[in-house]
Amino acid sequence: MDIKAYMHTLGKQARAAGRQLVGADTATKNAALLAIAEAMAESEAYLCEENQKDLAAGKANGLDAAMLDRLAITPAGVAGMIEGLRQVAALPDPCGEISDMCYRPSGIQLGKMRVPLGVIGIIYESRPNVTVDAASLCLKSGNATILRGGSEAFHSNQAIATCIAKGLEKAGLPASCVQVIETADRAAVGELITLSEFVDVIVPRGGKGLIERISRDATVPVLKHLDGICHVYIDDRADLDMAFNIALNAKTHRYGVCNAMETLLVAEGVAFEILPRLAEAYTAKGVELRGCEKTRAVIDAKVATEEDWGTEYLAPVLSIRVVEGMDQAMEHIEQYTSRHTEVIVTEDYSRAHKFLRQVDSSSVMVNASSRFADGFEYGLGAEIGISTDKLHARGPVGLEGLTSQKWIVFGTGQIRD
Amino acid sequence: MDIKAYMHTLGKQARAAGRQLVGADTATKNAALLAIAEAMAESEAYLCEENQKDLAAGKANGLDAAMLDRLAITPAGVAGMIEGLRQVAALPDPCGEISDMCYRPSGIQLGKMRVPLGVIGIIYESRPNVTVDAASLCLKSGNATILRGGSEAFHSNQAIATCIAKGLEKAGLPASCVQVIETADRAAVGELITLSEFVDVIVPRGGKGLIERISRDATVPVLKHLDGICHVYIDDRADLDMAFNIALNAKTHRYGVCNAMETLLVAEGVAFEILPRLAEAYTAKGVELRGCEKTRAVIDAKVATEEDWGTEYLAPVLSIRVVEGMDQAMEHIEQYTSRHTEVIVTEDYSRAHKFLRQVDSSSVMVNASSRFADGFEYGLGAEIGISTDKLHARGPVGLEGLTSQKWIVFGTGQIRD
Incomplete structure (x- = not known):
């Protein structure tokens, strides 16, 4: 032939x-x-x-x-x-x-x-x-x-x-x-x-x-649709019950999907309050935790390496980093994101506004689970894929x-x- | 360095x-x-x-x-x-x-x-x-x-x-x-x-x-913006005064621009009526005419070769083809266009509708000069270029x-x- x-x-x-x-x-x-x-x-x-x-x-x-x-x-x-x-x-x-x-x-x-x-x-x-x-x-x-x-x-x-x-x-x-x-x-x-x-x-x-x-x-x-390295950032002005629910849902609702959270970023002001609660829930669901030094000072977790921040696990594994605040979270995202979906959980108006405007990913969310980044959830009826390109079609296509x-x-x- | x-x-x-x-x-x-x-x-x-x-x-x-x-x-x-x-x-x-x-x-x-x-x-x-x-x-x-x-x-x-x-x-x-x-x-x-x-x-x-x-x-x-091989098709149901003005303007308003007409397609039903009038006007402006056999049976013109149909002259040169009607005009366009701008001159509702829907170029016009395909004329204020791609941005950008x-x-x- x-x-x-x-x-x-x-x-x-x-x-x-x-x-x-x-x-x-x-x-x-x-x-x-x-x-x-x-x-x-x-x-x-x-x-x-x-x-x-x-x-x-x-x-x-x-x-x-x-x-x-x-x-x-x-x-x-x-x-x-x-x-x-x-x-x-x-x-x-x-x-x-x-x-x-x-x-x-x-x-x-x-x-x-x-x-x-x-x-x-x-x-x-x-x-x-x-x-x-x-x-x-x-x-x-x-x-x-x-x-x-x-x-x-x-x-x-x-x-x-x-x-x-x-x-x-x-x-x-x-x-x-x-x-x-x-x-x-x-x-x-x-x-x-x-x-x-x-x-x-x-x-x-x-x-x-x-x-x-x-x-x-x-x-x-x-x-094209490359990785889904999605982040959830829990701000120190977040409603912590809401943050708990979103962070849990974004990771554990389904593991092998591109809109699952792979890295959790937590403001240091609330790390002591939210991380132990989350760690308990993740562990109960069998999620392996890998954290930065500050994270490991609060909860049990393996050491997160540089490679972890850039990995789409598609599995019950989560990397966690404690950051000073939103600006450092945004820097982390800019460095490691695959530009798929990022979430901020906050009650602070100005921070929500800045995060929405400046984070350069196909979906940027305030106070909702990253799992919503999906053609059906967005009302497209069906999707041929999720584009991580910026030209032509972006996000669910x-x-x-x-x-x-x-x-x-x-x-x-x-x-x- | x-x-x-x-x-x-x-x-x-x-x-x-x-x-x-x-x-x-x-x-x-x-x-x-x-x-x-x-x-x-x-x-x-x-x-x-x-x-x-x-x-x-x-x-x-x-x-x-x-x-x-x-x-x-x-x-x-x-x-x-x-x-x-x-x-x-x-x-x-x-x-x-x-x-x-x-x-x-x-x-x-x-x-x-x-x-x-x-x-x-x-x-x-x-x-x-x-x-x-x-x-x-x-x-x-x-x-x-x-x-x-x-x-x-x-x-x-x-x-x-x-x-x-x-x-x-x-x-x-x-x-x-x-x-x-x-x-x-x-x-x-x-x-x-x-x-x-x-x-x-x-x-x-x-x-x-x-x-x-x-x-x-x-x-x-x-x-990217490649060629501007733009066509004007004069239908046998065209208002011939309008067709005359549009065909003249599309070619002679400016020669070195991408939205100038390079090929004129004329329905055979009106070729005897419109072509001599147009030829006289083009010749008066120093435009060299190249035509198909049927064109050359009506007016003086050099022989248009296969190469002419695919050429963006950017110069006072025009290729002319007499076609049976709109369907043949659309076939010609599909074969030779650079997908920039195409024009139909007609008073026929159904033909205008079909031409608009089916011709696959960045601008498709009824009864207007191709010279309007331009960022300023479209109200964009300024343009970085005219895209002949279909993805992302199409036409004036x-x-x-x-x-x-x-x-x-x-x-x-x-x-x-």
């Missing part, structure tokens, strides 16, 4: 399909999403069978239990994907939205129209449900997609692709609106991320290694982040003098 | 200055802009003297008259730069703007705050006034800047840098808010565009060669394009269940 030629063909087809999708109305796109759901419902047994091939190969290749679990498609998993498709169909269509219309002194009427980006390349790791999630968000936002899943989910993804193609065709849209790469050859990824002529943006979903590699080698722009705005002008014959 | 170490130092200083600028209020930024204007007014003679060194070197190096003209700083030129600074000071401050505030079902209050990008690198060619224009837009939008002008304007840019530093210091801001690279060594550009740790975005301003080179080699995101929006959350102790 000539991978270069194959990817060029996929790209060309995707561009043509994307051009067609720009003109597709909302009803057609929704009909396609619902038809895909129906095709998946009819193919439940087939999807599970094909998934068994991947699971068997995964076991033979020594994948661990957690990876096999992520890879598995169960009837409940199929139902979840179907529900996801229905939810995306029910979301408002971002395309064609016109805003900021105004008359300019020249007499032209100027505004902005929201339009699809064109063609989106998605590169992801084991979970096969990403195939449906990503394809449905791209389709709803009027974009053609080229998907590249992990080789360990190859058969599952191909089976899902069959259902997607059926649904698209039933709704009268070309099957090439959603193309799943039909080879496990790794060279396909290299081609996809440099296919500037046909691909407008790459969304990598997976571990840090995958995203760094893609960002380094891509010539197509990448919408929903349908809007998969579109751009072009300028539109209604004239009545205006020319420039 | 160790260029790598030097650029690292500039980057580090810029990042620190940028952090300070995030907290700077509007009055301070405006005071700095006005103080820079004052410093330039006081230094008029010095600016012209230093410019003379560049002009003398330029003559010795055989720069042509047009290039020397662009390089020259006259007292009128200084006055223009001062006026520009005052205009930017008078623009609204985009930073800190909060939008879309709403309560979510969880009880958190969610919104978006507009914030600076951080540090912007600007790489440009001969005109030294870009030093002031770019620095002032970046400063107003709260960004630190590292500027790299053409080597032929080295002394002029350093002299301008001195005035900028004076103004910044007078307003109490660090001089490192605006740093002009103090070496003509080309290696500095290579360092700047890969300084991901300290630079958030690169804005290249200059010819296509410069921009392509930078886009290829940069690891920092690039806000003003202060807003130099900012991003972060999510902000006001909570009252909310945690996730």
